[in-house]
Amino acid sequence: MTPKHPSESLTVLTDLVLPSETNPLNNLFGGELLARMDRAASIAARRHSRRITVTASVNHVAFNRAIPLGSVVTVEAKVSRAFNSSMEIFLDVWIEDRESGSRTKANEAIYTFVAVDETGNPVTVPPIEPQTELEKQRYDAALRRKQLSLVLAGKMNPHDATELKALFV
Numbered sequence: 001m002t003p004k005h006p007s008e009s010l011t012v013l014t015d016l017v018l019p020s021e022t023n024p025l026n027n028l029f030g031g032e033l034l035a036r037m038d039r040a041a042s043i044a045a046r047r048h049s050r051r052i053t054v055t056a057s058v059n060h061v062a063f064n065r066a067i068p069l070g071s072v073v074t075v076e077a078k079v080s081r082a083f084n085s086s087m088e089i090f091l092d093v094w095i096e097d098r099e100s101g102s103r104t105k106a107n108e109a110i111y112t113f114v115a116v117d118e119t120g121n122p123v124t125v126p127p128i129e130p131q132t133e134l135e136k137q138r139y140d141a142a143l144r145r146k147q148l149s150l151v152l153a154g155k156m157n158p159h160d161a162t163e164l165k166a167l168f169v
């Protein structure tokens with residue numbers, strides 16, 4: 001399969017925070033943000049694989065900054081690494097200052113999607129070739145994160161997690 005660049009899967013979703021989407025502190029409800037990120041990641045995974053894709057795991061979410069009611073929120077999703085049938089999607093979440101238009105990073109997350117056929121069986125996806133420095137950093141660390149996710153899910157024996165173990169020796 002011909003390799004693709006992360007930029008080919010770039011997905012940008014911009015939307016407002018409405019009252020029905022907030023918690024009692026008038027900030028964006030965490031589950032609403034998870035859903036927005038899931039939608040963006042799903043589209044990025046489809047753009048990379050051109051297949052049906054399903055969420056296999058939410059590997060990391062950092063709610064670093066509360067997002068107030070009325071904010072303009074942009075979720076950016078890109079495939080950071082493709083394995084056999086699975087893809088790691090890196091998400092960056094930005095909020096926009098109403099007056100200056102400047103953007104502040106609010107959150108980030110990492111999701112794993114798997115490409116499947118019409119019967120739900122995993123299928124192979126194209127490899128990825130990172131271009132920018134950030135894309136290369138995210139690509140390099142992705143195997144470690146995949147192994148951690150599989151170990152935590154009880155799908156990999158920690159003894160086989162070579163990349164993960166290398167962190168501690």
Ligand SMILES: CCCCCCCCCCCCCCCC(=O)SCCNC(=O)CCNC(=O)[C@H](O)C(C)(C)COP(=O)(O)OP(=O)(O)OC[C@H]1O[C@@H](n2cnc3c(N)ncnc32)[C@H](O)[C@@H]1OP(=O)(O)O
Pocket residue numbers: 052053054055056057082083084085086087112114116118120121122146149150153155
């Ligand atoms: C009349 C209508 C007809 C319509 C017909 C057409 C449909 C029209 C399009 C609709 C589109 C809808 C899209 C909906 C999208 C959702 O709504 S997703 C909803 C939430 N997600 C789900 O329901 C997924 C449920 N889980 C699964 O289906 C299976 O567990 C999975 C994810 C396919 C994995 O299956 P598996 O048997 O574990 O397969 P396995 O070969 O062991 O693993 C596959 C890959 O996943 C990786 N993996 C598995 N678990 C993990 C983990 N925890 N962490 C990291 N990696 C993992 C493996 O390492 C492996 O990676 P590769 O080495 O191949 O790269």
